[in-house]
Amino acid sequence: MNTANQVGIRGPPDFNSKPVLVFWETTRACLLSCKHCRASAIRTALPGELSKEEGFGLLDQISGFGSPSPVVILTGGDPLMRSDIFELTEYAKGLGIKFALSPAVSEKLTHEMLMKLRDSGATSISVSLDGSDKATHDSIRQVDGTFDRTIEVIRDSVNMGLGIQVNTTVMKRNLHELPEILHLIKGLGVRVWEVFFLIKVGRGTEVDDISQEEYESVCNFLYDASRYGVVVRTVEAPFIRRVAKTRLLNGNYWKEGLYDKFNSELTRLEGEPTQDSTIAPRGTLDGDGIVFVAYDGTVYPGGFIPVAIGNVRSGNLVNIYRENKLMKDIRSRNISGFCGKCDLNKICGGSRARAYAATGDPLASDDACVYEKLTKC
Numbered sequence: 001m002n003t004a005n006q007v008g009i010r011g012p013p014d015f016n017s018k019p020v021l022v023f024w025e026t027t028r029a030c031l032l033s034c035k036h037c038r039a040s041a042i043r044t045a046l047p048g049e050l051s052k053e054e055g056f057g058l059l060d061q062i063s064g065f066g067s068p069s070p071v072v073i074l075t076g077g078d079p080l081m082r083s084d085i086f087e088l089t090e091y092a093k094g095l096g097i098k099f100a101l102s103p104a105v106s107e108k109l110t111h112e113m114l115m116k117l118r119d120s121g122a123t124s125i126s127v128s129l130d131g132s133d134k135a136t137h138d139s140i141r142q143v144d145g146t147f148d149r150t151i152e153v154i155r156d157s158v159n160m161g162l163g164i165q166v167n168t169t170v171m172k173r174n175l176h177e178l179p180e181i182l183h184l185i186k187g188l189g190v191r192v193w194e195v196f197f198l199i200k201v202g203r204g205t206e207v208d209d210i211s212q213e214e215y216e217s218v219c220n221f222l223y224d225a226s227r228y229g230v231v232v233r234t235v236e237a238p239f240i241r242r243v244a245k246t247r248l249l250n251g252n253y254w255k256e257g258l259y260d261k262f263n264s265e266l267t268r269l270e271g272e273p274t275q276d277s278t279i280a281p282r283g284t285l286d287g288d289g290i291v292f293v294a295y296d297g298t299v300y301p302g303g304f305i306p307v308a309i310g311n312v313r314s315g316n317l318v319n320i321y322r323e324n325k326l327m328k329d330i331r332s333r334n335i336s337g338f339c340g341k342c343d344l345n346k347i348c349g350g351s352r353a354r355a356y357a358a359t360g361d362p363l364a365s366d367d368a369c370v371y372e373k374l375t376k377c
């Protein structure tokens with residue numbers, strides 16, 4: 001899946017009454033079959049997919065959150081597999097709803113299609129790049145030539161003035177390529193890099209995750225990477241905000257070998273940092289500022305947490321978001337384990353999706369975070 005937190009979060013937000021982002025998995029259909037796909041996408045639409053009229057209804061519900069409306073991220077699968085996708089974007093535009101798309105880099109994403117996307121009023125699109133070269137990226141995406149196509153799409157989008165964000169999923173296979181990926185996309189003119197961390201759902205269950213210490217090294221690297229003119233965001237690693245806060249207060253506290261390696265590679269490729277970090281002090285969490293609507297209308301706190309909290313066919317998204325108990329518990333940080341006690345859980349809260357994947361409880365602690373160990377040192 002290409003999902004994208006495509007809107008910057010600034011200031012002290014109140015996510016109790018409405019999310020900033022609604023992810024809508026418009027379809028599960030996709031021509032690719034990526035190793036870590038959350039949706040386990042298939043080539044044809046699944047029965048039960050929301051119809052065009054039901055899609056209009058969902059957009060009406062979203063506008064019910066009030067102005068300004070949450071931004072809708074049209075994701076999948078590949079949203080371009082829906083023949084009515086531009087009717088849906090037109091309807092969203094008519095309601096004053098901003099939208100972005102996460103298309104797959106398949107044969108459908110031609111130059112003409114990019115122009116159509118730009119002219120549709122999309123604020124941006126996001127594409128996935130999981131390696132700094134063909135060998136890594138194409139083996140993860142499982143389609144030869146996808147790396148070259150992705151680079152072409154990025155170049156084309158930048159040239160035509162279509163906002164483009166690059167998404168990278170961190171896993172053992174590409175961990176050491178992160179500085180090179182940043183260098184590559186920065187050179188191509190990309191200004192937003194969204195880094196996803198693995199959650200064991202969909203095809204992601206078969207992919208090797210990284211250790212707690214590696215998470216900390218990557219987050220420290222991303223803090224540094226955000227000082228070179230590229231906005232860096234993370235998905236399912238909210239503890240980057242703890243890392244950013246600690247770095248601001250205490251300077252460079254993390255001396256682990258992998259981080260040192262990242263650091264010297266980044267300096268070799270990009271020189272000394274040019275500005276302050278762009279890591280936002282407060283951001284979203286599954287259920288807190290974001291909500292996910294699946295292809296069949298089922299609502300989840302986020303795209304990686306398979307705990308159904310309602311369905312837009314029988315309920316209203318505004319009520320589900322505001323009133324569902326799990327959503328309220330997440331937003332009030334009614335969580336257990338170390339995340340529940342953590343002095344920084346208001347700005348972080350831990351990945352609810354990872355907690356669920358590890359324990360079956362979406363309100364448990366996030367076991368990828370090293371903070372408990374650090375506080376005992």
Ligand code: SF4
Pocket residue numbers: 238239242338339340342343344345348349350351366369370371372
């Ligand atoms: S312990 Fe939990 S809430 Fe605290 S920083 Fe780590 S993940 Fe975030």
